[in-house]
Amino acid sequence: MEKINKILNDRRFWEYVEKNNNAEKNRRYCKHSFEHLLSVARIAYILLLEKGLGSDFSRETVYASGLLHDIGRWKEYETGEDHALLSAQLSSEILKEAGFEKSDITSIIGAIKEHRSSEDIIKRTLLGDILHRADTLSRACWQCPARESCYKYDKMPAGQGLLY
Numbered sequence: 001m002e003k004i005n006k007i008l009n010d011r012r013f014w015e016y017v018e019k020n021n022n023a024e025k026n027r028r029y030c031k032h033s034f035e036h037l038l039s040v041a042r043i044a045y046i047l048l049l050e051k052g053l054g055s056d057f058s059r060e061t062v063y064a065s066g067l068l069h070d071i072g073r074w075k076e077y078e079t080g081e082d083h084a085l086l087s088a089q090l091s092s093e094i095l096k097e098a099g100f101e102k103s104d105i106t107s108i109i110g111a112i113k114e115h116r117s118s119e120d121i122i123k124r125t126l127l128g129d130i131l132h133r134a135d136t137l138s139r140a141c142w143q144c145p146a147r148e149s150c151y152k153y154d155k156m157p158a159g160q161g162l163l164y
Helices: 002-008 011-023 034-050 059-068 073-079 083-098 102-114 126-137
Strands: none
Touching (some): 002 083, 011 073, 034 059, 059 102, 059 126, 083 102
């Protein structure tokens, strides 16, 4: 996965991950660390394969979506802007320099924009839906000590943590 290795060797990617870590060091809820990004990438690819849709997107496209979907989270804390839109903006140059084709960049950026659970998103693209589901499934909410005060906990599907 040459393009993924380029993302993982991109100084901006790690700068954004570190900014997330710093912004969330005192956060009692889920964090948006490298581990979360990698979990989302892996789960998204598994979901795609389990749906028999592995040929719809390359593994690199799916992994890039997962790895980049929350890289703008730190900036949301600073400005209040939607981190999904910020992450899409920050991802663009990284994806270009990693060697993704324009059509793949469009798919990845679209999925990143769509990954949030929002009333405004009525219909997601296939990759956006997969990324959204993977993001939800990556959280072990039933084990979290802060779950009772978390806004996401009530929205978790029954059996969260299992494939649904």
